[in-house]
Amino acid sequence: MPLLFILLASGEALCGEKGSLAYENRLLETELRIAQAPQIYSILDLKNKKIFLKARGVLLRELSIQAFRVWGNLPAVKAGTLTRKSALFAPKRARVNPNTGEDEADTSAETLELKDMPTNYTLVLDGNISISVRPKPTHLLSSLWSLRYPVQWYLTRPVLTVWHAMGRQPFTSIEIVLDAGDARSLYWSFLEGMKAIVFSPGNRP
Amino acid sequence: MKHQRVFLKALLSLLAIFLVVEATGFCLVFRSGPQDETDAVKEKPKSERPDGLKARNTILKASLGGLHPRGIYILIDTGRSTLFLRDRNRVIGQAVASSGSGSMLVEPNGMRKWVFDTPRGEFKIESKTRNPVWRKPDWAFIEEGKPIPTAAADRLEEGVLGDYALGFGAGYFIHGTLYTRLLGKNVTHGCVRLGDEDLKAVYRVADIGTKVYIY
Numbered sequence: 001m002p003l004l005f006i007l008l009a010s011g012e013a014l015c016g017e018k019g020s021l022a023y024e025n026r027l028l029e030t031e032l033r034i035a036q037a038p039q040i041y042s043i044l045d046l047k048n049k050k051i052f053l054k055a056r057g058v059l060l061r062e063l064s065i066q067a068f069r070v071w072g073n074l075p076a077v078k079a080g081t082l083t084r085k086s087a088l089f090a091p092k093r094a095r096v097n098p099n100t101g102e103d104e105a106d107t108s109a110e111t112l113e114l115k116d117m118p119t120n121y122t123l124v125l126d127g128n129i130s131i132s133v134r135p136k137p138t139h140l141l142s143s144l145w146s147l148r149y150p151v152q153w154y155l156t157r158p159v160l161t162v163w164h165a166m167g168r169q170p171f172t173s174i175e176i177v178l179d180a181g182d183a184r185s186l187y188w189s190f191l192e193g194m195k196a197i198v199f200s201p202g203n204r205p
Numbered sequence: 206m207k208h209q210r211v212f213l214k215a216l217l218s219l220l221a222i223f224l225v226v227e228a229t230g231f232c233l234v235f236r237s238g239p240q241d242e243t244d245a246v247k248e249k250p251k252s253e254r255p256d257g258l259k260a261r262n263t264i265l266k267a268s269l270g271g272l273h274p275r276g277i278y279i280l281i282d283t284g285r286s287t288l289f290l291r292d293r294n295r296v297i298g299q300a301v302a303s304s305g306s307g308s309m310l311v312e313p314n315g316m317r318k319w320v321f322d323t324p325r326g327e328f329k330i331e332s333k334t335r336n337p338v339w340r341k342p343d344w345a346f347i348e349e350g351k352p353i354p355t356a357a358a359d360r361l362e363e364g365v366l367g368d369y370a371l372g373f374g375a376g377y378f379i380h381g382t383l384y385t386r387l388l389g390k391n392v393t394h395g396c397v398r399l400g401d402e403d404l405k406a407v408y409r410v411a412d413i414g415t416k417v418y419i420y
Binding site for chain 1: 223226227228229230231233234253254255258259261262265266268269270272273274278280282283284285294306307308309310311313320321325326327347348349350390391392416418420
């Protein structure tokens with residue numbers, strides 16, 4: 001009996017290790033393909049709750065995911081391109097007024113800074129993968145206000161799934177919660193046209 | 206009373222439709238298979254042993270490491286207004302920088318438009334200049350409300366770019382500034398500004414061909 005238990009346990013461990021290695025293998029192959037080009041790309045690693053900003057395999061920036069949920073059936077490794085970034089309060093570019101006679105040192109108020117970036121926004125990757133970014137609540141009031149997100153999630157995701165299914169298109173949605181600073185950094189650094197890899201072994205809706 | 210009943214009926218019908226759509230959505234998600242994997246990542250043969258996978262992953266990691274820039278390279282985090290000098294994964298220098306303001310200038314006749322962003326991506330140092338002279342582009346005159354000169358000599362301005370300039374393509378430079386109190390803020394027309402000492406350090410270690418990553 002103990003021998004059977006040991007055999008079963010070791011067999012399961014071997015399968016788990018093999019699966020994990022196979023996923024890592026797919027991730028590395030995908031990254032190697034993307035890293036060949038002179039570009040900055042990101043890896044959304046849901047397994048380890050991290051977002052990596054990289055170029056040529058070099059880690060440029062690492063952000064921590066506080067929490068996430070997935071709707072739809074993502075493969076373990078999915079590569080895509082950021083096609084759209086949308087936010088209710090998207091930052092606006094200031095227009096420089098020529099001939100104002102202003103000194104350059106006086107015009108700093110009209111610039112776009114990291115602090116102007118939104119913390120609540122949606123990133124859309126090709127293949128209809130929508131990534132909603134939310135800020136981590138910092139106080140009681142924002143915690144209460146953030147209770148609307150799960151309600152919104154379970155009310156809207158099925159409807160969107162049906163809508164896309166009618167057009168014979170896949171639909172996957174990911175919601176990630178980041179620190180406000182990290183959410184702003186991601187919006188700042190993740191530009192339309194950038195490649196991204198979503199790594200999510202074992203995630204079910 | 207009759208109107209109320211009709212309204213209630215309509216409301217219940219809408220609710221029923223919504224619930225059917227919700228249920229269908231849930232069913233579709235739970236019954237559907239995963240989306241297609243990316244082209245390069247087809248399913249591996251299931252018979253592969255863990256040892257084989259480990260070996261292959263080691264090779265892939267080495268291949269990825271082979272893509273890393275050789276020697277010293279420059280990272281510019283425009284969001285945090287910081288320039289890093291790195292050798293492999295070790296930070297060997299760090300400086301407060303200023304990058305593009307993100308603002309927009311439109312020519313008064315509406316013919317041309319400029320957006321003052323620092324470009325993002327991978328670049329390399331293409332030129333190194335001591336005591337650089339700024340050849341003012343058209344937008345600089347438009348911004349100042351002055352006529353665009355026809356003579357090339359009228360575009361030259363000395364002393365505004367600091368002691369050194371490192372060009373990384375398409376007219377963009379890492380250079381010095383007269384407005385040192387604005388370092389750390391995004392106020393430039395797309396170039397990257399550094400303080401005098403930091404600029405000198407970058408100029409010393411960065412050769413032509415040094416990789417620059419801007420994000």
